[in-house]
Amino acid sequence: MQKWLKLSTVVTTLAIAACSASPTGRNQLLLFSDNDMSSLGAQSFDQMKKDQKGSTDAKTNAYVQCVTQAITQHVPAQAGFKQWEVVVFDSEQVNAFALPGGKIGVYTGLLDVAVNQDQLATVIGHEIAHVLADHSNERLSQSQIANAGLQITNLALGSSEYSQYTGVTMAALGLGVQYGVLMPYGRTQESEADIVGLELMAKSGFDPNQSVDLWKNMAKASGGQQPPELLSTHPSHSTRIEDLKAKIQSLPNYNAKRPNCS
Known part of the structure; x- marks a missing residue:
């Protein structure tokens, strides 16, 4: 006792x-401390780079880097790391992620669904928001x-x-690698990352209205085979779209220079 x-x-x-x-x-x-989480993220990212094939296409890498840098230059300095690292993985997965320590991974399959720089910025902004909101530490x-x-x-x-x-x-x-910082986020964290990521991409000069089109594309890509919202760790596509529309209406005019990533 x-x-x-x-x-x-x-x-x-x-x-x-x-x-x-x-x-x-x-x-x-x-x-956990910022340094602990950054170390954990870096270790997981190093393992992923060993286990998964990176894209060697120069234009694809330049495009993803351009969108990411346009966003990260508007992110305040973070405790635990000094700069963001981006790797494009050659995979049909429609996915991207960001880990503590400033590690960002984008799968080439995402580019078939996020069809322009604004839609890609929606995803990258969302993933960076997970890091800024300490969601991995929270999990x-x-x-x-x-x-x-x-x-x-x-x-x-x-x-x-x-x-x-x-x-x-x-x-x-x-x-x-399959656990820890790569554990799936809950619906509350996903919704929070949507909102914070939307603000971040809009502040960086991207069109926030394209976030709605992105999730319509995601819904089409999934073929409507999404489980009921209560059984999923992610908000439903329809909930996500309605929440984004509401947030877009309240965004200020940031007057940021529009990036030109092609």
């Missing part, structure tokens, strides 16, 4: 000390607390079965 109380006190103290707020003002629990912190709570429960029950959960805990801490 004394051991249980001690562990419970540690978890409660950590939770109180690590309370933070996201860019939209949402309360977050962040247990890992939630997993850490959940697993600590599991340990507390087992100790209280006098169980010796906690060892079976060690692998889950290690995976949640990011020890493996």
